[in-house]
Structures are given as C-alpha cells and as structure tokens.
Amino acid sequence: MISNFLSDKKQLFDRWAPSYDLLFPSVFYQAIHKRLLSKVDLPVQPNVLDLGCGTGRLLQRLANQFPDLRGTGLDFSAQMLRVARQRNCHHPRLIYVEGRAESLPFTDGQFDAVFNTISFLHYLEPQQVLCEVARVLVPGGRFYLVDYTTSKTASELIAASPARIRFYNRESREILGSAAGLLCLGHYYLLGPVLLTIFAKPSM
Numbered sequence: 274m275i276s277n278f279l280s281d282k283k284q285l286f287d288r289w290a291p292s293y294d295l296l297f298p299s300v301f302y303q304a305i306h307k308r309l310l311s312k313v314d315l316p317v318q319p320n321v322l323d324l325g326c327g328t329g330r331l332l333q334r335l336a337n338q339f340p341d342l343r344g345t346g347l348d349f350s351a352q353m354l355r356v357a358r359q360r361n362c363h364h365p366r367l368i369y370v371e372g373r374a375e376s377l378p379f380t381d382g383q384f385d386a387v388f389n390t391i392s393f394l395h396y397l398e399p400q401q402v403l404c405e406v407a408r409v410l411v412p413g414g415r416f417y418l419v420d421y422t423t424s425k426t427a428s429e430l431i432a433a434s435p436a437r438i439r440f441y442n443r444e445s446r447e448i449l450g451s452a453a454g455l456l457c458l459g460h461y462y463l464l465g466p467v468l469l470t471i472f473a474k475p476s477m
C-alpha cells in the first residue's frame with residue numbers, strides 16, 4: 274500500500290519534471306527560495322543538503338551566493354534529477370543523488386545545513402525524515418524547513434486530502450523536531466501561507 278503510494282507520487286513528479294520550471298508553482302517557489310536566503314546563516318566552506326531538491330533551483334541559488342559552498346541535492350524522482358543535472362553549472366561543487374527522504378544515503382554528521390522546500394507535505398513518515406535530518410547534521414547544524422502551513426489540525430487536513438498531503442502548523446513542527454532532538458529557533462512567514470521553521474541540532 275505504502276509502496277504503491279510512493280511509486281504513484283514518484284510518477285507524478287517524473288511527469289511534472291520537464292515542465293516544472295516553466296509553470297507558475299516554480300516561479301512562486303523561486304520567490305520563496307530568494308526570501309529563504311535572507312534568513313540563512315552558514316559557516317565557512319559549508320557542506321549542505323537539499324532534501325526533495327526537484328530541479329535544483331535552490332542549490333544553484335545557494336552556490337551563486339556562497340562561492341565556497343558544496344551541496345548535494347536528493348530527490349526520489351529520477352526525472353527531476355535529470356533536469357537538475359542538465360542545468361548544473363556548478364559541478365562538481367553541486368551533485369545530485371537519487372534517494373528517499375526517509376532513508377538518507379549519507380553518513381552521520383555530514384552536513385552543516387539541510388534545506389527542505391515544499392516537499393515535507395508529501396512525506397508519509399515525517400518523524401522518520403526528521404530523525405534522518407538530525408542524524409546527518411553536524412552538532413550545531415541547521416535545518417531549514419519551508420512548507421505551507423495551516424490553522425487546521427493535521428487530522429482534519431489528512432481527511433480532506435485524497436493525495437494525502439499534510440500541512441504542519443508551528444506547534445506540530447516543534448513537536449516533530451523535538452522528538453528528533455532538534456531545537457526550534459523560530460518561525461518566519463516567507464510568502465503567503467509558506468512558513469519557514471529553523472531548527473538546530475544541539476552542540477555537544
């Protein structure tokens with residue numbers, strides 16, 4: 274059941290990939306990326322992960338703004354990654370890897386920051402994803418979670434959503450983060466109902 278659901282979603286994003294950057298949602302997402310960058314705080318020579326990277330637009334923007342940044346984009350859609358690799362003008366500083374957010378193919382403490390824009394709503398196992406994010410972050414590393422938020426409860430939304438997308442309000446984000454050992458540093462509206470939540474992995 275879960276594997277059917279995941280493969281259906283993968284197919285949906287595979288089909289969307291060739292036109293993704295030409296359609297309105299991507300223009301909207303790029304405006305969000307721009308605003309996100311004003312809140313980003315990175316160490317020197319940062320190594321970052323973009324989870325659910327799609328066509329790689331956010332990583333390209335980060336690589337332009339931080340010339341010493343190295344980045345990895347992960348996505349489960351082979352076609353999204355194909356577009357991201359074709360447009361990658363920062364190789365080998367930026368690389369793209371196929372994988373699932375629920376089971377990251379990276380070692381512990383590998384990244385200074387993890388980004389996740391408009392992808393968390395699709396996850397069937399959000400707690401598992403946050404535990405994976407906490408695992409791959411260095412102590413003191415940051416997680417930038419950007420997604421639509423809502424005043425409704427998660428269960429009201431699941432009931433109303435045939436695609437089983439889920440939106441999380443501030444409190445539910447904080448609860449999920451805390452269960453994964455991440456401290457919430459703050460919430461910021463970026464554009465309309467799109468909320469950035471910044472988490473930190475405690476330093477040892």
Ligand SMILES: C[S@@+](CC[C@H](N)C(=O)[O-])C[C@H]1O[C@@H](n2cnc3c(N)ncnc32)[C@H](O)[C@@H]1O
Pocket residue numbers: 282283286299302324325326327328330331347348349350353372373374375389390391392395396
């Ligand atoms: C709406 S797109 C957003 C892409 C990009 N982050 C942006 O801001 O434009 C959502 C992305 O999440 C990816 N995705 C959804 N569920 C995933 C999962 N469980 N593991 C990895 N990628 C996933 C999709 O393939 C898609 O590329």
